[in-house]
Amino acid sequence: MSLSTANLMETVKKQYSFKLKANIDAISSLVGIQLVAILFSLGGIGGSLSSSEGLQINFNYYSADVVLVFTMFWALVTAITITTKPYRNHDFTFVTNRLSSSLSNILFLLTGSLLGAVTANLSRYLLQLIAFLFRDQQVYSGPFDFPVFILGIVMSALYIFCVCSIGYLIGALVQVNKSFVLLVPVLIIGSIFLGESILVQLFQFYVMEPNFVFFLIKILITTALFFLASISILNRMEVRR
């Protein structure tokens, strides 16, 4: 029987398209979770102004922030899920090594992040449309600026993808040792209570960065580091069924 050679990139490509089909449930759960988020957002952030002449203005501020937060949550859960044993074993039924398995997972998560970012950003317009149609309100939208719209999608995708990398690392750690199931939440909650300043610093470091290029560099490096750590952890894992 003639021997075949396998090329890493070819294999990753095959695994990626296989995962898109195999993990279709993850995509549909993204749609579901975003719909729920839209429902939550329908109330909008409200307020009212009244003048001395008896004129009262009620306003609602509709944003996709809740949808984005929900999408990030989805990203975290999905990233953790695909590091679990059943998902890793799907790869080992066919042709794989640990690197190609992780790379195709990352590609899948990137796809999910982009998709989630696009739909989350579009959901703002959906919200406004619903408000206009059903709530009899006058909608004032900021002027539609295409570059800003795209920038918004890219930024949200990067945030979501970064959350994916965190989830992937958590998942990888848990696969190595089950005690991380407890340890990780303890660390996170502990850091919220004890080191409030750490969170604030993190927030300032990433979110408050005014320069887009710096933001891009910061978040990409962070994401890459998390993924690299995960790959090197998962690279040593054995397949046990």
Added chain:
Amino acid sequence: MSVIECRELSKAYLRKKVLNQISFTIEENKITGVIGRNGVGKTTLLKIMAGFTKETSGEIRVLEQRPFNNLYTSVNSIFVDDQMSFPPALQLQELLEAAQTFYPNWDMDFAQRLFKYFNFDPKHYHNTLSKGRTSTFNAIVGIAARCPITIFDEPTTGMDEAVRKDFYRALLKDYIDHPRTILISSHHLEEMEDLLEDVLLLKNGKVHLHIPISDLKEWAIGLQGQASSVLPWTEGKEVLYQNQIGLNATYVVIKNDLSEAELAQARLNGVKITPVHASDLCIYLTSDTKGGIDDVFINR
């Protein structure tokens, strides 16, 4: 050409040694049966070959490369057992198509014929199949992938007898048309012994025997008769199995190294000489006691 080479290969889980410095080589395009009792390390050995599990010490070469985490090993080998895991979102037909994209030698026409013959519904899902049907589907994937190294770990789990026979025959016919290196572990040596060329017998984490099955069939003989006439022949020989039949008749299995003349002499003494079935012999060889389960009931 040898395609699999092990040198003092060991594997330990935590502190328990499963494989203990085993060495052997497997030649290209042979069908080898991996035989041994439960928990002797068959699965562990096969998984190391497939690159799933990492060896603790020693060396293993599959197609002249170390299999662990090796893409080259992965594309040229397939590991089939009843735990093979497939995504629950895909239908059986889609799984076959996925397999086709990954395995370069995959024969879709052949896979479809087997699929039809065994009455699979292309729209069913893998996780809804029964135990025997799961094994059958996995076996189809294993045969149709036509990997130069094909590993079956207990492939017939749950299959009924008719399917088991069909499976062995399908494997053999496809092997004749497309020779490849095949390893099968099974508890049912008697039903697959005709299929095998070699036998790799594991005992206590070691390779106990690695010989052609035809040699295994002649490896030992059974002597049956009056204890007084049988026992002299076993002097100075390793008794593999001994069983008392009735009052003073006895059945003894020893290594077949008697000469023709000695055999004739034994027959004249009233000793009945019988060949020992390969599967029985394997049980005798791998058991720790000489009398088997009967020893439990002695001297109570």
Added chain:
Amino acid sequence: MNGNFESNQKVYSQYQLAEMFTINPATAAKGLNILADEGILYKKRGLGMFVAEDAKENIANKRKSGTLKQLVQELVLESERLQITEQELMDMIKAALYKEGRK
């Protein structure tokens, strides 16, 4: 022996045999080689195995010297166990011969 194959006729290849009986082709090849060693088959390079000219006599001889001899030996052994005299044994063999009306 039954005339399934004529002298100088080609016999099944190891692969045909393997498929027929669901056995490993290597095992089938070993079987063919044993027959070749015994002079029942002969090899033609690149063409396969053929039935030898004197295959039938060869087999007959072998059965006489091997199988039949062993059967007789066991017959004698059994008659000893049953303490049958030589005359009785001969009578039984003769009876079996004539009863089947062969002679």
